Amino acid sequence: MLAEEFATLAGTSAVTLVAAMTTDAWAGIRSGAARLFGNAGEDRRRAAEAQMDSNAQLVARADDKARACEKLVGLWTLEFEELLDSHPGTAGDLRALVDWARAALPQAQQSWAMTINSYGGLSVGVQGATC
Numbered sequence: 001m002l003a004e005e006f007a008t009l010a011g012t013s014a015v016t017l018v019a020a021m022t023t024d025a026w027a028g029i030r031s032g033a034a035r036l037f038g039n040a041g042e043d044r045r046r047a048a049e050a051q052m053d054s055n056a057q058l059v060a061r062a063d064d065k066a067r068a069c070e071k072l073v074g075l076w077t078l079e080f081e082e083l084l085d086s087h088p089g090t091a092g093d094l095r096a097l098v099d100w101a102r103a104a105l106p107q108a109q110q111s112w113a114m115t116i117n118s119y120g121g122l123s124v125g126v127q128g129a130t131c
Contacts, residue, residue, distance in 0.1 A: 006084045006091070013094055014076035016101045018069045021056040025104035030056075032097040037079075039087045048079070 013033075020029040030052050038045035055072050062068035084091055 006088075007081065009091060009094060009098075010080035010084055011073075011077045013080045013098050014073045016098050016105075017052070017076050018055070018059070018072045020101055020105055021052075021059045021069075021072075022065070023106050025101065025106070026056060028104060029097070029101045032100070036090050036094055036097065037083060039090050040083060051079075 017029060017033055020026050030049070033052065034045050034049045037048035055075075059065055059068045059072065080094065084094070
């Protein structure tokens with residue numbers, strides 16, 4: 001898979017994960033993401049679970065949930081990029097998780113936004129749910 005495809009998958013995964021944080025679909029999405037981070041070892045899985053839990057609480061407490069989500073998307077994009085770089089075999093499972101999550105999200109989180117990020121000359125478009 002090309003670096004651009006990994007970047008797009010990481011960004012889409014991050015947007016989807018963050019959008020789910022305050023929904024009924026969160027437990028299933030969190031569990032699936034934790035399982036994927038477990039490919040990097042049990043310690044990494046536990047760290048990802050703790051980070052996801054902390055971030056979900058942060059979004060729940062935020063007065064401006066959209067702003068909190070926007071900031072967390074960048075963080076989770078980096079996390080998923082690192083996972084894909086070190087364990088490229090997780091790409092198919094991550095793509096399947098995103099597809100499942102999109103269907104599981106409430107209608108309000110299924111409104112899709114397009115974000116284009118530029119990294120040193122590489123522009124990556126990411127579609128995802130909004131908070």
